[in-house]
Amino acid sequence: MSDRPPDGPPAGTGTTARRRGRPPRTESADTRDRILTAAREEFSERGFEKTSVRGIAKAAEVDSALVHHYFGTKEQVFEAAITQSFAPAIEAPKAIEEGPLDGVGERLVRFFFGIWENPATRAPLLAIVRSAVTNETAAAVFRRIVATQVLSRIAGRLDLPDAELRAELAAAQLVGTAMLRYVIKVEPLASTDPEQIIARLAPVVQGHLTGP
Numbered sequence: 001m002s003d004r005p006p007d008g009p010p011a012g013t014g015t016t017a018r019r020r021g022r023p024p025r026t027e028s029a030d031t032r033d034r035i036l037t038a039a040r041e042e043f044s045e046r047g048f049e050k051t052s053v054r055g056i057a058k059a060a061e062v063d064s065a066l067v068h069h070y071f072g073t074k075e076q077v078f079e080a081a082i083t084q085s086f087a088p089a090i091e092a093p094k095a096i097e098e099g100p101l102d103g104v105g106e107r108l109v110r111f112f113f114g115i116w117e118n119p120a121t122r123a124p125l126l127a128i129v130r131s132a133v134t135n136e137t138a139a140a141v142f143r144r145i146v147a148t149q150v151l152s153r154i155a156g157r158l159d160l161p162d163a164e165l166r167a168e169l170a171a172a173q174l175v176g177t178a179m180l181r182y183v184i185k186v187e188p189l190a191s192t193d194p195e196q197i198i199a200r201l202a203p204v205v206q207g208h209l210t211g212p
Helices: 025-050 053-060 064-071 074-085 101-117 119-132 136-156 163-183 194-210
Strands: none
Touching (some): 025 053, 025 064, 025 074, 025 119, 064 074, 074 119, 119 136, 163 194
16 A cells, blocks of 8 residues: 555645746736726826826725836826827717717717716726826827827718818817816806807808808
């Protein structure tokens, strides 16, 4: 009879050995999403200047090193949070494709206010705008994403010599209205029915995009 112990884990180690190395992909994705969620909340509440990587890590219940591991600097965390939060607005150029150009103004304005009137999508957008107006680094990130992800795509579908300027003027009209209504909350604009605002803004945006 052999004195060899039965096969199995060494005594005192339990039945499951601790995993080493990189975390599973699903765990990594969950951690990354948790950091982004915490970052959006921190930037929204504190603005870019007062938000820190340490604060984001604490809110996400992770080590600060993990924030750097997934995103790098605070600016890169901010850009990642903006890109994710700005995803609904990136769909805006499709409003130009869904019908004739003579109705694009109303479609675009209606799409824009649909995003801002939804509390789930408004909160992260507020974080973006508040940070961009108080910090030049945040503003530069915001400008880059707006220019590359939204304005250039809208301009590319207009097929006009001054398409880029037209797209920027339309965006200025919409962003300016959003600032006054949702950020500064100027009355009576802040409490006016969205349909009334859409009815007034649509012809102006239409003029910017396709007018003479």
